[in-house]
Amino acid sequence: MKIEEEIKQNKFEDEYQKLMINQLFTGKWVTEIIADHLKPYGLTSQQYNVLRILRGQHPQAISVNSITIRMIDKMSNVSRLVDKLKTKGFVNRRVNHDDRRQVDIEITEEGLKLLNQIDKKQPEVKQKFQNLNPEEAKQLNDLLDKLRGQ
Amino acid sequence: MKIEEEIKQNKFEDEYQKLMINQLFTGKWVTEIIADHLKPYGLTSQQYNVLRILRGQHPQAISVNSITIRMIDKMSNVSRLVDKLKTKGFVNRRVNHDDRRQVDIEITEEGLKLLNQIDKKQPEVKQKFQNLNPEEAKQLNDLLDKLRGQ
DNA sequence: TGACAATTAATGTAGATACATATATTTGCA
């Protein structure tokens, strides 16, 4: 549906104003698709993001700060996110020997197993993006990168 | 900056996976631009959205439900949002005579004045979207609409 | 008419988030 219909606004000042709103709206749309996808596994989008980052480093551990840098949403309290994941048994943490300010986090076997399970359902999510063909998806990616600048 | 650099991930499975993440990231990027723009006026993005919807109807009032339908982020509790705005003196509310379940909301003169003030700074926001020329902005809008599909 | 369903708004609550601050450790340099 065109954004005009989604929010019952029949015209915008210009393409830029529309883009701003369209971008907010579509961001929300994607957020919800992902939240729905993760809900059965009791994970939030942020927790999932952390787990995927950790899988990318596995079997190495990685500091809290390095996780933050790699996150899509660079929020401040990865500490508490990791705390939740530890309670659920998906990560381990231990103080770094060389720099005792740092805390290294690693994904557990259970964490890896959970991600594998979630990945199996990935096609259902990708399905929702099939209104664009691969060239259009690439075009959109390029425009988004360009929008955010140099 | 390309999304790969923003989150230090050097490759994606395919354009669709990248698109998902790029869209989340860019949505967040826009959200922050707008939040920063509104912060000096003590408004959240949601409150601003409500006020703009009300200005669009002014001098008519509009029900809480109609506001929800028109919001970019169709969250459940417009009641509480309106409550905040009323406390600040930017809206009035009164029970609808014909249907006493409904509560009609209208923007006040102060609310209008605030929006005008905020609008004056709008060019600074649009500036941040100038990495795309108008045709590219339109192209992006069309792709976003198409992505969300029928 | 009268009972039940549907609509509209408000509220209760747990959890998430933003923002500021605290704590511990390391670094750099006089």
Add this chain to the structure above:
DNA sequence: TGCAAATATATGTATCTACATTAATTGTCA
């Protein structure tokens, strides 16, 4: 060395958000 600045993580707090539930009113139809 010793002390201030910088870095890394954790915590306190108010606010926001999602989700479920409640309460009031209106619509529907046997």
